[in-house]
Amino acid sequence: MDFSYDGSNFNGYQxxxxxxxxxxxxxxxxxxxxxxxxxxxxxxGRTDAKVNAIHQKAHFDLIKKVTLYKLKKALNxxxxxxxxxxxxxxxxxxxxxxxxxxxxxxxxxxxxxxYNPLQRNHVFQYCKPLNISKMKKALRYFKGTHDxxxxxxxxxxxxxxxxxxxxxxxxxxxxxxxxxxxxxxxxKYQVRNMVGTLIKIGEEKVPFNIIPTLFDKKDRKxxxxxxxxxxxxxxxxxx
Amino acid sequence: MDFSYDGSNFNGYQxxxxxxxxxxxxxxxxxxxxxxxxxxxxxxGRTDAKVNAIHQKAHFDLIKKVTLYKLKKALNxxxxxxxxxxxxxxxxxxxxxxxxxxxxxxxxxxxxxxYNPLQRNHVFQYCKPLNISKMKKALRYFKGTHDxxxxxxxxxxxxxxxxxxxxxxxxxxxxxxxxxxxxxxxxKYQVRNMVGTLIKIGEEKVPFNIIPTLFDKKDRKxxxxxxxxxxxxxxxxxx
Numbered sequence: 001m002d003f004s005y006d007g008s009n010f011n012g013y014q015x016x017x018x019x020x021x022x023x024x025x026x027x028x029x030x031x032x033x034x035x036x037x038x039x040x041x042x043x044x045g046r047t048d049a050k051v052n053a054i055h056q057k058a059h060f061d062l063i064k065k066v067t068l069y070k071l072k073k074a075l076n077x078x079x080x081x082x083x084x085x086x087x088x089x090x091x092x093x094x095x096x097x098x099x100x101x102x103x104x105x106x107x108x109x110x111x112x113x114x115y116n117p118l119q120r121n122h123v124f125q126y127c128k129p130l131n132i133s134k135m136k137k138a139l140r141y142f143k144g145t146h147d148x149x150x151x152x153x154x155x156x157x158x159x160x161x162x163x164x165x166x167x168x169x170x171x172x173x174x175x176x177x178x179x180x181x182x183x184x185x186x187x188k189y190q191v192r193n194m195v196g197t198l199i200k201i202g203e204e205k206v207p208f209n210i211i212p213t214l215f216d217k218k219d220r221k222x223x224x225x226x227x228x229x230x231x232x233x234x235x236x237x238x239x
Numbered sequence: 240m241d242f243s244y245d246g247s248n249f250n251g252y253q254x255x256x257x258x259x260x261x262x263x264x265x266x267x268x269x270x271x272x273x274x275x276x277x278x279x280x281x282x283x284g285r286t287d288a289k290v291n292a293i294h295q296k297a298h299f300d301l302i303k304k305v306t307l308y309k310l311k312k313a314l315n316x317x318x319x320x321x322x323x324x325x326x327x328x329x330x331x332x333x334x335x336x337x338x339x340x341x342x343x344x345x346x347x348x349x350x351x352x353x354y355n356p357l358q359r360n361h362v363f364q365y366c367k368p369l370n371i372s373k374m375k376k377a378l379r380y381f382k383g384t385h386d387x388x389x390x391x392x393x394x395x396x397x398x399x400x401x402x403x404x405x406x407x408x409x410x411x412x413x414x415x416x417x418x419x420x421x422x423x424x425x426x427k428y429q430v431r432n433m434v435g436t437l438i439k440i441g442e443e444k445v446p447f448n449i450i451p452t453l454f455d456k457k458d459r460k461x462x463x464x465x466x467x468x469x470x471x472x473x474x475x476x477x478x
Contacts, residue, residue, distance in 0.1 A: 006356040052357055082356045117245040117321045118291055118472075122357055233357075 001041070002087040004054050008121040008230065009082055012049040013056075022047075022083060026058075029078040033071065034064045044097050044104065044237040048189070050229030052122060055086065055236040059097040095239075103166065103238040105182045108195045108231050113175035123176060124231030130202030132172055138201045139168045139179070141211035142194060149218040151194050152187035161187060180235070193220075195227040240280070241326040243293050247360040247469065248321055251288040252295075261286075261322060265297075268317040272310065273303045283336050283343065283476040287428070289468030291361060294325065294475040298336040334478075342405065342477040344421045347434045347470050352414035362415060363470030369441030371411055377440045378407045378418070380450035381433055388457040390433050391426035400426055419474070432459075434466040 003026070011019035015027070023041060030039035043058040066074070068088045075085045109123040112130050119125065145164040152161060165183045172178075179198065181191055201208050206224075214222055242265070250258035254266070262280060269278035282297040305313070307327045314324045348362040351369050358364065384403045391400060404422045411417075418437065420430055440447050445463075453462055 004356055006359070054355075054357070076354070081359055084354045084356050086353055114325055115315070115323045116293075117243055117323050118293070118361055120245070120320055 001058050001060070001085060003056050003058070003083065003085045005052065005056070005084070006082040006121065007047065007050045007052045010049065012051070013043060013046045025080060025083055026075075029075055030060060030062070032078070033066065033074050034062050037063050042097050044101050045185075047232075047234055048192075048229050050121075051232045051234065052230075053234040056234055057097050057237040057239075059091060059095055097237075100239050101185060101237055103182050103184060103236075104186060105180065105235040105238075106186065106191045107233045107235045108179045108181075108191060108227065109233070110177040110179075110195075110199070110227075110231060111175060112172075112177060119176075121230050122233065124228050126199065128203075130177065130199065131204055132170065132177065132202065134204065134208040135177075135179075135198050135202045136170050138198055138208040138211055139170055141209070141215075142168045142181070146215050147218060148187050148190055148215075150214045150220060150223050151190050151197070152220065153189045154220040156188050158187070163187065163190070189226055191232055192227045192229065193223050195231070196225040197223050199227065200224040240297050240299070240324060241294050242297070242322065242324045243295065244291060244323070245321040245360065246286065246289045246291045249288065251290070252282060252285045264319060264322055265314075268314055269299060269301070271317070272305065272313050273301050276302050281336050283340050284425075286471075286473055287431075287468050289360075290471045290473065291469075292473040295473055296336050296476040296478075298330060298334055336476075339478050340424060340476055342421055342423060342475075343425060344419065344474040344477075345425065345430045346472045346474045347418045347420075347430060347466065348472070349416040349418075349434075349438070349466075349470060350414060351411075351416060358415075360469050361472065363467050365438065367442075369416065369438065370443055371409065371416065371441065373443065373447040374416075374418075374437050374441045375409050377437055377447040377450055378409055380448070380454075381407045381420070385454050386457060387426050387429055387454075389453045389459060389462050390429050390436070391459065392428045393459040395427050397426070402426065402429070428465055430471060431466045431468065432462050434470070435464040436462050438466065439463040 005022050010022055013022045015021050015023045026041055027039055039060050041058040041060040047053055072085050072088050110126045111119055111123045115125050115127050143165050147162050149161045163183050163185055165181055167182045169180050200206050244261050249261050252261045254260050254262045265280055266278055278299050280297040280299040286292055311324050311327050349365045350358055350362045354364045354366050382404050386401050388400045402422050402424055404420055406421045408419045439445050
């Protein structure tokens, strides 16, 4: 299933008791379509509170026989208006939406001009100028295979923190900076921590060539602010 | 005062008892800045429920002596995050934000592709293809000076329904159609009714050259659906 969501009114993707989450909303509807038999969905990965998605992916099993066309229609009729199913296809029994990810693409947007209330849920309203050319130079250091311990959550005890970033680009249009990362996977808070450091570089508070030093430290405390969730969008997941 | 707002959580611009409106939110803050002495703001015109604005304009009088810089800062600190003051300048005592309008620019956005939850508050999620070339041909008929009785609210008893449209353009990018109108003023629901008729033309349900016939009828019932408020944005007001 390929689906999109506006993260503004969710406590993130993953189910949590008493909180509104994307996973819970979708599972509720799927379970009802499945005649009450509980459906669990397995996504390509979680997204944090406020984070948006355009082409998130997930797999699930249904007992109920239903055409893909009707399934999509039923889902979109019952889902709230901040979640939408773009497409559903049948996959092999051994397909896994999380373990089989080849690439993920994330985009982070920063408004460097006057605060814009129309953008506030999808673009970080930073509202000050940034040195774009320094940020672009810094961005190059993120490309390639690195241990991203410095750029993930301090509580993240996951063994392997090595990821490969295939591309990292920065464009600017009408005062909005868009930073796009494509990698074989991302750690918790990784994009937002990388962007936080890029903002510090754009503010000219640290030199653009600080990134290799930060990689070497392997310590979250050495990096800078974690950029807010609403600027981040999961653009695509490729298998 | 030049200000912007995201219309999604408002019952329109104009004050109404018991409802959340843009005018009320701004007057509350201004009155408090003015030491409790009631401030009334006069805008370039109302906008309906859900309608957004990027550069709405209004005038008001303050008793309290305060620099423009501090006034803007105080307003933006106390206003909710869906309203923002872009700029404040001092004007002559005889300036009037409504009567002195020279041009107003409105933009209407229509998504003709898959429903997108991230756009739902600012782009009409029509989600079907439209015949753009017919809509463009139809648009030409709106340009110039016309009696817009057919395209305003049936309850609108205002004497003069003649307005001059200086420009009417249509562009399309990534499946989003943007229709922009610049006029010396607009009647209630006028843009949304014109867009409703343009959509019918784009659906090929009525011919593109129906517009002059509709003008002649001078009857709201002869036009078509009123396009939903969330697709509409007041882009600028020029004096």
